[in-house]
Amino acid sequence: MAQGKAVPVSVSVDPAKTGPVINRDIYGQFAEHLGRGIYEGIWVGENSPIPNTKGYRNDVLEALRKIRVPVIRWPGGCFADEYNWRDGIGPRDKRPVRVNTHWGGVTENNEFGTHEFLDFTELVGAEAYVAGNMGSGSPREMAEWVEYMTSDSQSSLANERRANGREKPWKIKYFGIGNESWGCGGNMRPEYSADLHRRYQTFVKAPRENPVIKVATGANVDDYIFTKVLMERAAHTMDAISLHYYTFTHSWEEKGPATGFNKDGWVSTLKNALRMDELVTKHSAIMDQYDPEKRVGLFVDEWGTWFDQEPGSTPGFLYQQNTLRDAHVAALTLNIFHRHTDRVRMANIAQMINVLQAMILTDKEKMILTPTYHVFDMYVPFQGATPVAARVEAEPFTHGDTTLPRVDVSAARDTSGKLHIALVNLDPDKPARVTTEIAGVKPRAAKGRVLTADRIDAHNTFDKPNTIQPVAFSGRVEGGKLVFDLPAKAVAVVAVD
Incomplete structure (x- = not known):
């Protein structure tokens, strides 16, 4: 042209004229049990003909290391709101099979669980951000999961972890107290969500020498009341609060195609991407009222483009192509985060592989890097920069x-x-x-x-x-x-x- x-x-x-350092974690990733994000994307199993290390795709590991992935959020998303961590430990052939009610109604064999995820983060060189189940789980269930992962004691849970193959405890840097409590995480009012956060976080007790950063499930897009209520009632019990925002071509009802769009589709999408600045600014201003010292971080732990999934792909798998337009959305969004480093200390693009605005797409033994991946690669020098x-x-x-x-x-x-x-x-x-x-x-x-x-x-x-x-x-x-x-x-x- x-x-x-x-x-x-x-x-x-x-x-x-400088601002606070760009936290590396704004370049974070998100891997949910959704479509082919985990299975086929990350995990193929030790017996796969696809070259792998302990079941993890070698090509994916190499690509993620190259962009220095700082943190990975798992197991969801909405999947986390029905997840029982006990389903994903112990011998793989004895783990229960569940139905993934949120994403396609397919069966989930739980082959990829706590050990597999945390070992994966270590192989990549990333911190772990584990999302707990506040929607359908109990405070005890959440507390026991944290103990299982982090305790170096001789408790039954720590010894169960050892029996399952992990002697040393993992370091869990971030723990989410729920996910999207306003929607798939329980359809809660902000007042109720704030009360549940206060209750559940009370029982999340990591070792003193290895504390976790507790993340409250925060607002969707421009629900400023949600942020206000949570900060007013629970700011003292959280280290960070989340914000979710997806970029569509037009709207939730009219997401638009991932390819084959015209200039109108280009312009409308970039306009919507730039709205991130307004959202971060207004949510931050509310946080300032209750936390003027800016102790509580704003974690935009779900963001990215969401278009119509590819024709012929499995319904509910959210598989979409990734174009130069996606690369622009990524760059514009990262630039916005660079301008708000006083509050934005983590962000997690949705999602890492084969889902929505992915870094990587796979098809059996084949793998391609997307334009979005290339932006993250080009932006590596900004990690930890001033x-x-x-x-x-x-x-x-x-x-x-x-x-x-x-x-x-x-x-x-x-x-x-x-x-x-x-x-x-x-x-x-x-x-x-x-x-x-x-x-x-x-x-x-x-x-x-x-x-x-x-x-x-x-x-x-x-x-x-x-x-x-x-x-x-x-x-x-x-x-x-x-x-x-x-x-x-x-x-x-x-x-x-």
């Missing part, structure tokens, strides 16, 4: 009745002091000439990678796995400023020398 004339864009970066102020001046991008920023920017210094800049061109047709001035710095060069394609719905397939992938990208120095020729519909990340 021929690109129009480049639109001038001015960017000002001020390294002296964000710095960046301002953009440009003519906005307008399509029909919708006006969007033409270019979105995030800048940060990594732990070694090197400055990294992310540039996102939202215009699907026109490139941008981005002139960047860095206060107090005379740059010599800027090099990195850019992700773009000839079509707005470009995606990788099992027959053509490298249709869209990052390529080398650099800027030039003119008059002490960096100049980037940023293609239309592109995401770029550069390091400044």
Whole structure:
């Protein structure tokens, strides 16, 4: 596709104006017992012809290590609200078979349980975020699960874990007190959810030397009353509160196709993705009223695109393709989180493999990396970096009745002091000439990678796995400023020398 004339864009970066460090955990992942996310995606079993390590796909392990996955949330999602942890321990051939009532009504053989998940996090090098069952389970059940996983004592539960093959206790950094209590987790009023949180969290007792961060199940999208009530009644009993937001093309009723969309579908989706900033801002303001010291973190532990599942795929498995548009949603959302590091300390994209906005898609022995994966790979330097102020001046991008920023920017210094800049061109047709001035710095060069394609719905397939992938990208120095020729519909990340 021929690109129009480049639109001038001015960017000002001020390294002296910094924000709180970007917590690595905003690059977190989510793996629910849903569709082919766990089975076939992560777990194939030791006897599979697909190359594996103790049952885990080698290609998936390698890909996840490369993007330095910091934390993984499991077992759900709605699946967690009916999950009994005892179903997933002991000999695999003796574990009970249940019906996954939320996702397709298929049978769940519980072959992938507590040991399998926690061993997986260790193989990847990630922290564990375990979601407890507050919807249909009991406080005792939740308490015993935590003891089973974390106790180094000679209690019956700790010894049961040892008998099942794990001598040392695991370190569980995060524990969710329920999931979506406003919906599939119990259809609760916020007042009741706050009371249950206070009750259940009381009995979650990890060892003193290995405490867990307790996460309250928080609001859906713009339910600000839910956040207000939980903070007012239970803030002192939580370390973090969750927020869930999915990006559709139009609405829950009209999610739209994952591929084959037109410019209207591109623009509408990106507009909805940018709403994340409004949601985080308003929920954070409510939290500030009850927690001015900002002790309680805001965990956006479910986010991402949700489109119509692929034609011909199993109903309820939420399998969708992943395009350049998804890559833009990912980059814009991560940039928003970079601007809210005072509150946003974890985020978990939904979901890691074969479900919704996945990093990876698999088909038997085949595996492909999605455009979203490539964005997470390009953004690795921002993990643990210190964000710095960046301002953009440009003519906005307008399509029909919708006006969007033409270019979105995030800048940060990594732990070694090197400055990294992310540039996102939202215009699907026109490139941008981005002139960047860095206060107090005379740059010599800027090099990195850019992700773009000839079509707005470009995606990788099992027959053509490298249709869209990052390529080398650099800027030039003119008059002490960096100049980037940023293609239309592109995401770029550069390091400044």
